[in-house]
Amino acid sequence: MAPYQITFESLPDEIAHEIFINCLDALDGLEIEASEKIAKGSLLSKYPVVLTSICKYWTYLALTCPRLWATIPVMIDHPSLPEYTPPLPVVEKWIERSSSLPLTFSIKQCGQGGDQYKGPYEPKPKRVLEMFIPHHLRWKRVFLFPGRSSTGLNLLKNSSSGLMAYPELRQIILRNKSWNYSEIEDDAASLVHLLKHAPCLVSININLASPSSRAMSSEDFRRCYVDPIQAAIPWDRLEELLFPTETFTPLRVLEILRRGCAKLRSATFHLARGSNEEDEEDDDDDYPHNPYQFQQQHSRARGPEYPLAYHDCLETLRLIPVLIDEPKIILKHATLPKLRDLTLYVPYELHDNQEAWKEKGMVDEFKNFVRRSRCALEELHYISISANSLYPPPFLECLSSVSTSLQVLSLQTYNADALMKVLTVRGQRPNDNKALCPNLHSIKLISWKYGGHGLLADMVESRWNPSSEMRIAKLRSVNAGFTFNDFPFEDQFEPAPDPSLLTGDVQRLQALNRDGSGRKIGLTVYKNNIVTEYVK
Secondary structure (H helix, E strand, C coil), X not given: CCCCCCCHHHCCHHHHHHHHHHHCHXXXXXXXXXXXXXXXXXXXXXXXXXXXXXXXXXXXXXXCCHHHHCEEEEEECCCCCCCEECCHHHHHHHHHHCCCCCXXXXXXXXXXXXXXXXXXXXXXXXXXXXXXXXXXXXXXXXEEECCCCCCCHHHHCEECCEECCCCCCCEEEEEXXXXXXHHHHHHHHHHHHHHHCCCXXXXXXXXXXXXXXXXXXHXXXXXXXXXXXXXXXXXXXXXXXXXXXXXXXXXXXHHHHHHHCXXXXXXXXXXXXXXXXXXXXXXXXXXXXXXXXXXXXXXXXXXXXXXXXXXXXXXXXXXXXXXXXXXXXXXXXXXXCXXXXXXXXXXXXXXXXXXXXHHHHHHHHHHHHHHHHCCCCCEEEEEECCCCCCCXXXXXHHHHHCCCCCCEEEEEECXXXXXXXXXXXXXXXXXXXXXXXXXXXXXXXXXXXXXXXXHHHHHHHHHHCCCHHHCXXXXXXXXXXXXXXXXXXXXXXXXXXXXXXXXXXXXXHXXXXXXXXXXXXXXXXXXXXXXXXXXX
């Protein structure tokens, strides 16, 4: 019997629609990783149109699949594209084709983000937003990147039909770079209205530009605009929060984790000590260079009473402090058993070894935090550019405490040589090797110092195709960046070495990139503001 062949035309429309949706990876990515995709300026506008240009049947299928048209990214003033991409009549047509489905849309204006921009305000984002206003009942995810133009958020409070509501809205991202006082005032009032009339809103990412100090003090800006927005945030149902306009004290963060936000899964906190919070540590000038003395002083330190916080939903946490003691306080008092992704930022404060011991103290709290939380941390992003003299660097101790679970590592540091050495797998048999981070599959390094001698290539090669007996995960992606300037990065940094130190690494990494595995390695060198991609 001859095999039965099914043609594409014989498939039910519903199945053909699913095939279309799954073939357009960018559309699926926009839905899943919306903020990341749009923030990078992904141009998805042509993809659904491609399906309408194959044949009449495909055109019919595309036009009868509303899901293809319910995600609408709009780019404005892109240097290599028309003024509006897609054109505004096309945007209107896409909205119509999306039928009654929930809408995800972005409005991003390019070319007006620098301080050198002195042109007039052009309400182009507002013009685009006006097209979506009549469909506010269908908004699901909204991303606004208006450059320095008017955002048009004042449209969100009222429409021709009366007071506006957003019953389907789940996510809002806003980046407002405008320095115009009246626009910030309108934006803040409109956001308060939106937050109060979006009963399904669970993800908030808002960054309002502060006015100049001549127009308004930071205290007045906070009292008049930041505080009302924070008060309107639906903390009880919030799942994702990024509000860099606001700074949170460690005490406030612990209270949020303790009882204010039970459903929170992802949070970024910009930290600042409150005026009523005394230093938990001794005075900075008293930090010793001897580790034993440091531990003794640390044990005698007295400070305010911070509450213990237990949160069993939080999976992603980013801590961006002003002083290194701030994340230390949170790590000391929080227990987060579900945490999978952590970003620790070590602020650059002083020019001497005192800061090295402070960083060491934070790492000690990190290890205690992991032990206490029993969290299987899969991603660690560690940022520390201080040129301290501690060896081994404190961040290596972070790796040892999460070695078995860690899969993704991102490190920005003055010198990553020590990391590359310890991550290089030695030996050919399991008994020859006790590899650090055996499940690591993605590495990103940014460094201002490199010792050469093939350290980078050694690390990558040892984990690129390890034998199955080694029980080491294959690397899927590697991205490394080095800065080689003819001048010091900071006064106390010596000038970086010559980029010729990377010559051997480049040749070896290029060979791995051509092995046909589909995995990619990126190596970028920054030399006196000139960017060169040696491996890509």
